[in-house]
Amino acid sequence: AQSVAQPEDQVNVAEGNPLTVKCTYSVSGNPYLFWYVQYPNRGLQFLLKYITGDNLVKGSYGFEAEFNKSQTSFHLKKPSALVSDSALYFCAVRDPGFQKLVFGTGTRLLVSP
């Protein structure tokens, strides 16, 4: 069965510093991987996805993620954090053999001024 783990409940970073939000996954086949962001009282918004191709994927708002097959990871990164990046971030995985996404438990990112 497919699964995804986000080992950190919260990540704190100062504005202007680089940020990383961690995600590891487990699927039986080649994974389809996603990051979503949720702002307070809003639905989830798609940030980026990895289906195939280049292991470094660029997405919205300056975010990027690196697919690492050997470590079964798909960490979300941004070179310089903004206070407005503070939100809840979800990693999700889909096994190509199945049609539904499995979401992680979410990581709260707090960027301090």
Add this chain to the structure above:
Amino acid sequence: DAGVIQSPRHEVTEMGQEVTLRCKPISGHDYLFWYRQTMMRGLELLIYFNNNVPIDDSGMPEDRFSAKMPNASFSTLKIQPSEPRDSAVYFCASSRDYNEQFFGPGTRLTVL
């Protein structure tokens, strides 16, 4: 496009009452998903449809929950009778190819 539309945005009801949540997906999207989000359990997939047909309802908690999609532009999630433990935020999402999903703003349900 206006995005995924959900109504109502907030619902407060008493235990035992019937609750109906509504969703209008993005036009042209063939997949529709219903999720529930709580602090304790996170984001849970309840059911999803493809071309108006329910494909997987294994996440529906119990028989009190039912979902329908009578046409491509409308879906409902019904809870009858409602219980306090059903209190949560319910999201509807749609997608063209079950990869990138577009979420609605959610319905915050409180059952007293």
